[in-house]
Amino acid sequence: xxxxxxxxxxxxxxxxxxxxxxxxxxxxxxxxxxxxxxxxxxxxxxxxxxxxxxxxxxxxxxxxxxxxxxxxxxxxxxxxxxxxxxxxxxxxxxxxxxxxxxxxxxxxxxxxxxxxxxxxxxxxxxxxxxxxxxxxxxxxxxxxxxxxxxxxxxxxxxxxxxxxxxxxxxxxxxxxxxxxxxxxxxxxxxxxxxxxxxxxxxxxxxxxxxxxxxxxxxxxxxxxxxxxxxxxxxxxxxxxxxxxxxxxxxxxxxxxxxxxxxxxxxxxxxxxxxxxxxxxxxxxxxxxxxxxxxxxxxxxxxxxxxxxxxxxx
Numbered sequence: 001x002x003x004x005x006x007x008x009x010x011x012x013x014x015x016x017x018x019x020x021x022x023x024x025x026x027x028x029x030x031x032x033x034x035x036x037x038x039x040x041x042x043x044x045x046x047x048x049x050x051x052x053x054x055x056x057x058x059x060x061x062x063x064x065x066x067x068x069x070x071x072x073x074x075x076x077x078x079x080x081x082x083x084x085x086x087x088x089x090x091x092x093x094x095x096x097x098x099x100x101x102x103x104x105x106x107x108x109x110x111x112x113x114x115x116x117x118x119x120x121x122x123x124x125x126x127x128x129x130x131x132x133x134x135x136x137x138x139x140x141x142x143x144x145x146x147x148x149x150x151x152x153x154x155x156x157x158x159x160x161x162x163x164x165x166x167x168x169x170x171x172x173x174x175x176x177x178x179x180x181x182x183x184x185x186x187x188x189x190x191x192x193x194x195x196x197x198x199x200x201x202x203x204x205x206x207x208x209x210x211x212x213x214x215x216x217x218x219x220x221x222x223x224x225x226x227x228x229x230x231x232x233x234x235x236x237x238x239x240x241x242x243x244x245x246x247x248x249x250x251x252x253x254x255x256x257x258x259x260x261x262x263x264x265x266x267x268x269x270x271x272x273x274x275x276x277x278x279x280x281x282x283x284x285x286x287x288x289x290x291x292x293x294x295x296x297x298x299x300x301x302x303x304x305x306x307x308x309x310x311x312x313x
């Protein structure tokens with residue numbers, strides 16, 4: 001327990017941005033006029049250029065000079081959405097980790113590119129281009145999917161053990177999508193989920209009884225996409241495993257239990273796109289026909305809150 005508390009404290013005092021980000025980063029600067037220069041942090045650069053800027057929660061002042069004209073711009077700082085998502089996914093400590101990003105200022109930035117428009121009537125307005133824009137999929141295009149089923153709910157019926165319900169965290173899935181129409185695609189997916197008891201990955205030492213629920217599955221779905229939303233339906237083949245460990249305090253010397261099962265059923269998913277390639281949603285996988293340890297009608301299911309990345313090819 002002491003080791004667990006120490007590990008939890010260390011995680012609370014760190015964040016993805018604090019670990020991976022430096023205090024400065026390169027900012028690309030350009031404009032829509034010839035023979036122009038920009039002044040940043042008392043240094044003058046000929047455009048287009050790349051300027052090393054310091055992360056801060058304060059606005060960045062830049063001065064554009066072209067011909068005999070000088071224009072001042074103010075670029076507002078903001079928290080990186082990437083660091084916030086990483087904190088949610090990998091640490092499960094978003095409020096604490098985000099506070100670290102704010103205090104260290106490593107979670108702030110001014111965007112990836114800055115375009116100074118000389119025709120802008122409001123030069124005080126920021127002009128930020130943060131990475132590539134989302135590109136809609138075309139017919140015959142492909143995506144590779146990677147997701148983290150962050151929170152999972154189980155309803156299993158291991159043989160001779162009755163109904164077992166549980167919930168927990170973490171998993172991993174890999175998938176491939178093929179768009180046979182601009183807004184319709186088929187998806188093949190394989191994944192694994194568990195009922196890990198706490199929402200951040202640290203080693204656990206359990207002296208008492210522990211119940212473990214695990215599902216490995218493959219799904220094939222037909223999916224419809226409408227703007228930021230998508231909805232999919234199809235078939236699933238799932239492998240379930242239920243384990244019960246009586247722990248070190250097993251004074252009655254009861255034997256640990258482990259029951260496996262395979263089944264066929266249906267799969268449904270729904271997602272909402274919140275970034276260029278990041279989606280959040282829910283996945284429901286069920287089995288209605290048990291294949292192993294015996295063939296019978298048997299209902300089981302899992303429901304996952306999923307964090308998904310789609311990589312366009």
